[in-house]
Amino acid sequence: MPIEPVLTKGFGSLDLTDLAVYRSVGGFAALTKALREMTPDGVVAEVMASNLRGRGGAGFPTGKKWSFLPKDGRPRYLVCNSDEAEAGTFKDRMLLENSPFNLIEGLVISAYAVNAKRVFIYIRGEFLAGYRIFQKALAQAYDAGLVGADILGSGYSVEIVPHRGAGAYICGEETAQLNSLEGKRGEPRLKPPFPANAGLYGMPTVVNNVETLMYVPHIIERGAKWFASIGAEKSPGPKVISVSGHVMRPGNYEVPLGIPMRELVMELAGGLRPGRRVKAIQPGGGSSAAIFEEDLDVACDFDSLAAKGTMLGSGAVTVMDDTACMVRCALTINRFFETESCGQCTPCREGGQWVHRMVARLEAGEGSESDLKILTTINRTITGTNLCVLGDSIMPFLSSVYKHFPEEFHDHVRLAGCPLHARSESAA
């Protein structure tokens, strides 16, 4: 059930990094409407009614998040999270590079809604091209009076400050991002207080994902009803999903939430290579537990995937076919979490490193049954015991594939190496 693209409309045919082009397809109409015809509370109400849920990973309702800000007269900040570093996610990068004005429009409308006078956009350090494109667009937007003082004569003013990250996955976590913006170590903060109360520089702050904020102008322009009519009832709207791995056409697909995984993988992404079968799929980035061939009919939305014990996350679908060694896949994931742990919490720092060592040993054919025994129980002391959810991301994939393919793990011990590789080698 493909839909008309919303954020990605014109990608590949139009140069949306050109302000005139963006305007020619209706760009900044929403901004004019919001500033001229709507109160900030009206914008919040519209977004709330659309039931837009955060596209950064947690799926938290955006309007609700905005309504949490205390009305106490303190300065407020809006932070746009463009640190995108979840394994398998590459949608924000594409959106930033191809449609910077849609993002800017979303930033200004959202800042207006929450009455922020200053917006920070935290751009992943590796996104140098995106950063430059954004900067250029921002300069044009300032020149055109779309950002800055007294926007479109409305009396509302806002500054947008781009900030480049320095290459830490953890800085995508919202409170680590705030610390990093403040010039501190990029480490998550103890909560409460939550950013809504004490965020950037201790002030009320909203952190939203790039994609989330880019849908806001479309909701304002076309109405909450339109948005809510698309996709799943409790996860409405379109979403850009990054599909990667063993598929014929990896890439970003803007689909209605709730699309069956089978349709996404087998049709849109072109299915697998001839003769191959799905072995495991991570539906929500490196942090998510795997689903398997028999789960292909699951709907890709926040709630359906949660019911399967995994998550939609930021919408990063990584497909592994039957040539993939699960131990090796787990090794990649666990190496990532070992290096990306900020190191504050004991279980994440030490446990993550221990798990990585054990998986590395197994993969190298040097593991033991006692390693496997530890891996079955360590979940209980690593998961749910940390300050932020990075710690909770260490085990899901490993535990799910171990549970589903236990023999593959035991074989690594028994054969002192990978059974798949051994097979393919003997076949050769």
Add this chain to the structure above:
Amino acid sequence: MSPEKAVREVSVTIDGNTFAVPEGTLVVEAAKHLGTQIPVYCYHPKLEPAGLCRICLVEIEKMPKLQIACATRVADGMVVHTSSAKVAEARRGVLEFLLLNHPLDCPVCDKGGECELQDFTMSYGPGESRLTEPKLHKPKLVDLGPTIVLDEERCILCRRCTRFDDEIAQERTLIVEDRGFKSLISTRNGGAYASYFSGNTTEICPVGALTSKAYRFRSRPWDLNHTDSVCTQCSVGCNYRVDTRFGRVMRTFTRENPAVDDGWICDRGRYTFNYLYAPERLRAPSIKRDGGRVDVTFAEAAVLAGSKLAEAAARGRVGVIGGGRLSDEEAYALQRFAREVLGTNNIDYRTHAQVYASPSRFGARLTDIDDASVILAFGAVTPELAPILDLRIRRAVARGHAKFVYMGPYRPAFTIETRYVKLQRGTLPKELDDLGDAVRRGAGQPGGSDVATIASDIAAAKKIVAIHSGEDAPSADAIERLVETLQQSGRDAGILVVGATGNARGAEAAGCVPNLGPGYAPVSGEPGMTTDQMLAAAADGRLDALFVIGANPALTFPDGALARRALKRVPFLAVADQVMTETASYAHIVFAAASFAEKRGHTTNLEGIRQAFAAAVESPLEVRTDAQIIGALTLATRRGSIGDDPTTLFAELNAAESAPRAKTGGGALARPVVTGASAPIAVPDGALTVIPIPHLYAGGGAAAHDPGTKPMRPEPYAVFSPSDARRLSLDEGARVKLSGASGSIEVSARIAQQVPDGSVLVLAEMPEAPHNLLLDASGGGWANVEVIAGAAEAAG
């Protein structure tokens, strides 16, 4: 005092016991009410909850996940389980993770026996190890600075040390470097961790990662005997414990007194005890003979000195200097000795520029700093003179949002945000009176002078604490007038006077002043001579004997030339001290005095709290307490009897103090008499005005010889303004000769922006280069500067 806000109580159930605690109490603290220990590593009651180590996870009903007890606040009706199977499993997990790469070198670890990793592993750890991993290695011997060595392998990354340095000391030198399991404790830009508070990190480090160089590999905790004591290195009087082994002091350790030290001690206090075992420590009395010194027995020294002092006393030509480094009991005994035995009121504890050690009737408490809105300091450089008081100021400024104002001749390096007001010599009284007027008029016109800005700060303040160095009587009086004005306008205001010596206030209260006896009661008869008058008289040949006890006026008295003339000229000089000071070197008889660790008694801190300390070790055979020296001298003079038992002396002191005494107007305590009014000094053309600056590790006594603090002790230096340095063609590090009206010293040059043009800051109380050779009796002075060697030459 502001009344406590009524705190709502809430009900909590912990492990089946229901009780009430104030709303907002942390679960970990609530559990303590029951005597239930929840293990913690990163949590420390003095630090903000951080929630890092995760050892404190507990089960709270209605919450899906385990919660950290160290950061979760009790809510009404909360039901907590601290020892359920889930909790036990989580603790085992955290311990297992911590032990994963831990070196387990307990047998050679200083912390062994008082280590929380050992303790919690015993109580909550996994019964058997499933750790077959080879350990990862990290640097084991990291030299963090002059005091501390770090073993990164033992570190459990709880960050108590970095958070102490950030939240409490606010110096932000200790940092975490790298991330994840590669995280290391390190220093900002790789510099030295040179903090006056570094030793505290070795105490709060839950494991043996941070160790004191002074204590490394010296003892095992279970071999130590503990004695409750009080630090007397400065007038704050921090409470500490002296830990000894085989009759020798091994280390000192905090002993929290929230009203005094808040659980911290400074490094000067912590590490100044090794001089007791240094070769320079005096172990026997000595007398000057044949151009040298020979050791004698205590009895011999006492008899000789007693008869000399008695002879001089008979002629009415004797004086006694000291008291500010004795115990309260000994200070009391000393003034009795002067008055009853030597028959003179010539006694004075004031051997520094300080003239008053008490704030008269406007005394503030140290804890008043905690909720003060404005803290005004006058000439008292608190980081150098009273470090733990300074820590309180830092906290008040950081957490309580107090404003800190410093008025003085130059801008000292404070850690916290400071509003600085530059004062010309002698102008403080006028500034303060203007301030008082402005407050009285309800002023605080914005955009005006410094005075107007401070007046508006004060106008908005509920509570003001003034901190004074006690130097210069007119300034002290003006501060009192200001505080009185503030009190009359309904504000809470008080004064703290930082003592020049540890027990200055105790000595003043015990009657070691020429016009006042114990309890500030005016003396009968004529007041005696002050220290300046005694030194002037001795220098002129008008005194036949001086007894100097626990004091080194040669180095500390403002007019160094006068002090030296006096001490050299007086026909008989007896000195009691712990090390051979310059003053002692001039003495005909030197008594070897016991240290605070070797005696018991009381000491009065700058706020007036009288605190008891006990003897931790015995002194060497021929060493005596000051009370014993005074007692023996009394016997030798055959002119009375003063016991040396601290208990009896303490009872007598209390009785004397509580006796009805004459008070001067308004209920104020009488003031010690002050002589030698400060005269303006005439600075010759081309010369620089000398401003002495204090340093925590300066001093000519114990500090000069303590191996423990030697690495922190600066070389003598003087600081010039950049433009004066240019004019004099001197570079940082050059060797310069400073010559004043009556002497000269050689120091190395430093250059700093904060020095006013035309002035030079000279490190005070360095025996190698006595600053007071450049000063007159009022503490003023000037110097001509001569470059002896350029920076390169001086370094080579």
